[in-house]
Amino acid sequence: MRFALIADEVRVAIDRDVDIVSARQKGRELASHCGLPSTDLAVVATAISELARNIVRYAVRGEIILRLVDDHGKRGIEVVAADDGPGIPDVALAMQDGYSTSGSLGLGLPGVRRLMDEFEIISDFGKGTTVTVRKWKR
Amino acid sequence: MQVPILKQGAYLIATVQSALTDDDLKQLRDTLVVQVSKVRARAVIVDVTALDVIDSFATRTLRDVAHMIKLRGAETVIVGIQPEVAFSMVKLGLTLEGVATSLDLEEGLAYLNRKGKGPEHHEVRTHR
Numbered sequence: 540m541r542f543a544l545i546a547d548e549v550r551v552a553i554d555r556d557v558d559i560v561s562a563r564q565k566g567r568e569l570a571s572h573c574g575l576p577s578t579d580l581a582v583v584a585t586a587i588s589e590l591a592r593n594i595v596r597y598a599v600r601g602e603i604i605l606r607l608v609d610d611h612g613k614r615g616i617e618v619v620a621a622d623d624g625p626g627i628p629d630v631a632l633a634m635q636d637g638y639s640t641s642g643s644l645g646l647g648l649p650g651v652r653r654l655m656d657e658f659e660i661i662s663d664f665g666k667g668t669t670v671t672v673r674k675w676k677r
Numbered sequence: 678m679q680v681p682i683l684k685q686g687a688y689l690i691a692t693v694q695s696a697l698t699d700d701d702l703k704q705l706r707d708t709l710v711v712q713v714s715k716v717r718a719r720a721v722i723v724d725v726t727a728l729d730v731i732d733s734f735a736t737r738t739l740r741d742v743a744h745m746i747k748l749r750g751a752e753t754v755i756v757g758i759q760p761e762v763a764f765s766m767v768k769l770g771l772t773l774e775g776v777a778t779s780l781d782l783e784e785g786l787a788y789l790n791r792k793g794k795g796p797e798h799h800e801v802r803t804h805r
Contacts, residue, residue, distance in 0.1 A: 556700055
């Protein structure tokens with residue numbers, strides 16, 4: 540792990556739509572502990588909602604891991620959305636605004652990237668997807 | 678979590694009380710589309726003041742509600758989108774184009790009354 544953990548991580552299993560609400564509420568609560576302003580709390584909660592919904596929609600089940608992190612005194616929240624679903628066949632394509640395979644708005648991943656400060660995605664076709672995002676306290 | 682829907686004059690007012698799951702949102706949509714003509718309402722107000730997140734699914738469902746209600750001959754106003762929610766929606770790339778919005782319930786009622794959607798013979802009262 541690249542950053543120091545400030546507190547125990549929170550893991551939320553995701554396999555149905557009520558878990559989406561639960562993940563974003565836990566994320567908001569944890570993020571409030573590192574002093575993020577209310578706008579950023581809403582931003583983090585919205586990003587978690589999108590990531591969790593992608594798990595329910597595409598991978599059926601997975602996990603949201605929430606961590607308070609410290610990078611040399613800079614504090615923030617790290618959100619990892621991990622699943623062992625089908626994976627994304629073309630990550631570059633999925634990162635384009637307007638692209639979707641399920642007939643949704645197709646704004647999921649590019650939108651999440653815009654909401655957060657850092658965005659990383661690893662997807663193995665056939666093995667699953669892990670998206671890691673971070674929001675730092677300014 | 679069911680959303681209470683009240684009839685007030687010629688309007689249906691749905692007041693969201695807490696976070697809604699995708700299923701709750703779908704249920705709200707389906708109920709409003711049926712109820713609007715059942716009670717012969719001329720407009721629907723959806724008060725989302727209590728929502729701290731309006732993500733892509735919620736946005737799409739609210740837009741669907743407005744379009745379906747329009748096809749049923751009535752109007753929809755979404756009221757109470759919080760400032761940080763509006764910020765997150767725009768950053769995510771979400772809009773409610775073609776859907777009327779107002780600052781709060783009072784403004785939403787005033788908007789509909791101005792448009793002549795209100796009842797002809799009795800006043801619509803707000804609790805403020």
